[in-house]
Amino acid sequence: MATTITVNGKSHAVKASENTPLLYVLHNELGLHGPRFGCGLSQCGACSVLADGKEIRSCVTPVALVAGKKVTTLEGLPALWAGRKEQSADATQQLHPVQQAWIDQQVPQCGYCQNGMMIQAVDLLTKNDNPTDAQIKSAMNGHLCRCGTYPRILKAVKQAAQTMRSAS
Amino acid sequence: MTGLLNEPGSRRRLVADAVERAMPAVEPLADGLVRLVDEKEMSRLSFLKAGGALVVGFTALGALTKAGSANAATQSTLAPAANSIDSWIAIHADNTATIYHGKVELGQGSPTGLLMIAAEELDLGMDQIRSQRIETGVTPDQGFTAGSSSISGGGPQVRQAAAEARLALLTMASQRLGVPVSQLTVDRGVVSGGGKTVTYGELLGDQRFNAKFTGKAPLKPIDQYKLVGTRVQRVEIPAKVTGTYTYVHNVRVPGMLHGRIVRPQGQGEYGKPIVPLSVDESSIAKLPGVKLVRVGNFVGVVAKDEYTAIQAASQLKVKWQESPTLTAIGNIGEAFRNAKTTDRTTFNKGNVEAGLAKASKTFTRTYLAPFQTHGMIGPSAAIVDYQENGITTVFSHTQLPYSQRDKVAKILGKTPAQVRLIRIEGSGCYGHSAYDDAALAAALMSKAVGAPVRVQYMRWDEHGWDNYGPAQLTDITAGIDDKGNITAFSYASTQPGWMSTETAEEQNGAVVPNATGNADLDNSGAQYALANRRVISRSLPNVNGGVPKVVWMRAPGAPQALHATEQMIDELAHAAGMDPIAFRKQNIDNYRWLGVLDEVARISNWQPRVANSVSQTGNIRTGRGVAIGGFASTYAAVVAEIEVNMKTGKIRATHMYAAQDQGLAISPSLIEQQMEGCLVQGTSRALLEEVVSTKNRVTSLDWASYPILRFKDSPDVTVSVIDNKKEKSSGSGEPTTAPVPAAIANAFFDATGVRMTAYPMTPARVRAVLAEA
Numbered sequence: 001m002a003t004t005i006t007v008n009g010k011s012h013a014v015k016a017s018e019n020t021p022l023l024y025v026l027h028n029e030l031g032l033h034g035p036r037f038g039c040g041l042s043q044c045g046a047c048s049v050l051a052d053g054k055e056i057r058s059c060v061t062p063v064a065l066v067a068g069k070k071v072t073t074l075e076g077l078p079a080l081w082a083g084r085k086e087q088s089a090d091a092t093q094q095l096h097p098v099q100q101a102w103i104d105q106q107v108p109q110c111g112y113c114q115n116g117m118m119i120q121a122v123d124l125l126t127k128n129d130n131p132t133d134a135q136i137k138s139a140m141n142g143h144l145c146r147c148g149t150y151p152r153i154l155k156a157v158k159q160a161a162q163t164m165r166s167a168s
Numbered sequence: 169m170t171g172l173l174n175e176p177g178s179r180r181r182l183v184a185d186a187v188e189r190a191m192p193a194v195e196p197l198a199d200g201l202v203r204l205v206d207e208k209e210m211s212r213l214s215f216l217k218a219g220g221a222l223v224v225g226f227t228a229l230g231a232l233t234k235a236g237s238a239n240a241a242t243q244s245t246l247a248p249a250a251n252s253i254d255s256w257i258a259i260h261a262d263n264t265a266t267i268y269h270g271k272v273e274l275g276q277g278s279p280t281g282l283l284m285i286a287a288e289e290l291d292l293g294m295d296q297i298r299s300q301r302i303e304t305g306v307t308p309d310q311g312f313t314a315g316s317s318s319i320s321g322g323g324p325q326v327r328q329a330a331a332e333a334r335l336a337l338l339t340m341a342s343q344r345l346g347v348p349v350s351q352l353t354v355d356r357g358v359v360s361g362g363g364k365t366v367t368y369g370e371l372l373g374d375q376r377f378n379a380k381f382t383g384k385a386p387l388k389p390i391d392q393y394k395l396v397g398t399r400v401q402r403v404e405i406p407a408k409v410t411g412t413y414t415y416v417h418n419v420r421v422p423g424m425l426h427g428r429i430v431r432p433q434g435q436g437e438y439g440k441p442i443v444p445l446s447v448d449e450s451s452i453a454k455l456p457g458v459k460l461v462r463v464g465n466f467v468g469v470v471a472k473d474e475y476t477a478i479q480a481a482s483q484l485k486v487k488w489q490e491s492p493t494l495t496a497i498g499n500i501g502e503a504f505r506n507a508k509t510t511d512r513t514t515f516n517k518g519n520v521e522a523g524l525a526k527a528s529k530t531f532t533r534t535y536l537a538p539f540q541t542h543g544m545i546g547p548s549a550a551i552v553d554y555q556e557n558g559i560t561t562v563f564s565h566t567q568l569p570y571s572q573r574d575k576v577a578k579i580l581g582k583t584p585a586q587v588r589l590i591r592i593e594g595s596g597c598y599g600h601s602a603y604d605d606a607a608l609a610a611a612l613m614s615k616a617v618g619a620p621v622r623v624q625y626m627r628w629d630e631h632g633w634d635n636y637g638p639a640q641l642t643d644i645t646a647g648i649d650d651k652g653n654i655t656a657f658s659y660a661s662t663q664p665g666w667m668s669t670e671t672a673e674e675q676n677g678a679v680v681p682n683a684t685g686n687a688d689l690d691n692s693g694a695q696y697a698l699a700n701r702r703v704i705s706r707s708l709p710n711v712n713g714g715v716p717k718v719v720w721m722r723a724p725g726a727p728q729a730l731h732a733t734e735q736m737i738d739e740l741a742h743a744a745g746m747d748p749i750a751f752r753k754q755n756i757d758n759y760r761w762l763g764v765l766d767e768v769a770r771i772s773n774w775q776p777r778v779a780n781s782v783s784q785t786g787n788i789r790t791g792r793g794v795a796i797g798g799f800a801s802t803y804a805a806v807v808a809e810i811e812v813n814m815k816t817g818k819i820r821a822t823h824m825y826a827a828q829d830q831g832l833a834i835s836p837s838l839i840e841q842q843m844e845g846c847l848v849q850g851t852s853r854a855l856l857e858e859v860v861s862t863k864n865r866v867t868s869l870d871w872a873s874y875p876i877l878r879f880k881d882s883p884d885v886t887v888s889v890i891d892n893k894k895e896k897s898s899g900s901g902e903p904t905t906a907p908v909p910a911a912i913a914n915a916f917f918d919a920t921g922v923r924m925t926a927y928p929m930t931p932a933r934v935r936a937v938l939a940e941a
Binding site: 016017020021024027028032033034036037038039040041043044046073074075078095099102103106107108109110111112113114115118137138140141143144145146147148149150151152153 | 274275276277401402404405406408409410411412413414415417418420473474475478543544545546547593594595596597598624626627837841842844845846847848849852870871872876877878879880882883884885
């Protein structure tokens, strides 16, 4: 029987075998390229997605393991944020505060790793909307960036936390 | 999908077919920068074609329509003429412009800088201007995107083209309005004069300029700049944070198969044949629909399903010839010292021996720098759609679109005109993508199976088969007199030459030529006013030299050279009993070096004192160090503040500071972003990074065996851009990384009184050096 997964609020019947890592299903069946292949070893975090709100590495997670969970990718963050707030007409058009902070702080250089950074930041800020610098660094420590954007990510997470606190 | 383009019966229909094949199968590209064809392009193209003189670009899309529909006679993938305005700029009816430049986005933002330059000259807003996707035959050949050259080298070309376009537009406006050009003003593409206005779009909307450069177009004086020098956001960042940006990894074309390379996990010595002694095809018989590709010594697998291809590549049993000749890695000091090198004196001023004889104190030291990997977070990826009788299409993240196109043509036995290359951004690469081995592998596989093939490296491919930044052994002898003046500086470095042949080419039978490695002339004492200075370059053969393949890596050669030079300068300062910055200033006569030193002292609140003159006890010692150096004609100064754990040997860079003079600052915010990145990446290279191997193969195959700096260990960063309007813009993508290892090593001496003459300064190496001291 085919695996069915729910990604960004939509249900999909998966063609790939159930041991295929989720990442390849997102890329090749769903056309979602926010999560990216970095290492295939769960070492770098470029492939991160949220499963029931918790950050996981899609490059090593068999697709069958997320059946029954709500998967959110980078593309789904605006809707995730809209769902948290009072619904308004243009709510789905508004970026998640994390994404907006990434633009305001001009975080990305090549941007390849930033998917995982933003997903991890959403995971963190959902649990703790007022993290200390040390808590942010600790939460983000499993994600690698080669361009050297860590200092700007720190600023952006703090900005996003501020926005999320004032919205709630 | 691409419904906008599907109008049956129109010429656009053909192109729409082509786009459907070229585009990702699921979503049309949405980031604005990456549309291959849109209505603006189409109207411009029909004019280009109608113009006759210049046959470019999108007619070549015929190659991606159904087989046989391509008309080779009308296709050109050759570079548009550099002296024609239409090769660079298109003005659209909606009063916007498209800039056709050849400098690629490497994640460093320079295309935003080029757009600022063009917008400034044309008096357009940033919201009225965009870059064309870079493609052979469509965008001009601006050579390599390397050496921090996009703004310094590419900028003046774009500026000139924009000035020529502006003059042509103002000449048209003058005729339309009946007002002399000299009395016209422009704001956001609206030309005003004599109480009347007309827009660029009204003057030319999607028509060709049909004009060559006059050579007489006046450039806007710098003091009239309104946009250049202001803080402008990078144009592609919104797409990058929403998941709509197209990386080369995202591209899918219809009928495409997924390919993976099969080779030993980790390269051996460069130039040694990579020979499969036996290939057991039965080992992958159980996997459905897998094709084995063997071309010469090249082995690969292709499959319709990506994960199946990955499994096949990992399960295919191949016995590889082993050759224990990779002798230099992990043994640079001995291997480079004993190597047969070709030695040349590449700089000689005054008389070093006489200078040393005059010195009251002399010092001689040897310094070692490691092989390092570029470490792209996203591994190489490419697609090739081989056409036996038409135009072959390549999607590549190369840094040099036209040269890479030529390499793909060569490996396929085609002429350059038979291959078009569409350049799409990859992961930040820092020199890695000078040559795109993945595209060459995809070419071999596509030709073998007769279908478009997408190749993506696995992590071990990327780490294990990278063209590394070269290791270096440096000997310096220098002396000072009683007054703290440098009397002589003798620098000799051993380094391998850079590779020119990629692995797929080697496996396809290419002969691998040797190359000469050169000493860094800029960072071997040239910062200082030295009466007696000598540089000797000892070139190690890169074939039969016991080394892996090496090529440029961010600020090529400069961190290695400065780690030696700037530590020796620091040692001289200490011997002179002087503050490291005061000593440098006394021995410098160039105002730009003095400027960056003063500025980095200011932002780091540097208090003058002799290094290692503060007595410290306890396990955690603190230190601060300075170093200056440059790259690409840019001047950089770095101060490092560090902590050393005397027990564990761990160095933590707590705060890094940099000041940089790159001449006129086109985009200060872009430069700051690059400087910050250089400080963090440079810290990683200084403290952690070293390729390791056995005598047979590289064993740095992932982020565990080749760690880079993580968030918790990332320093705070403070940077300052010196906007030196008196000097031409020079490069900003690399220079600030160059002094970082030296600044940290100097801070280590300040903290401990011990010199770190080899990097990376890992805990194990620090413990060993402290134990010896």
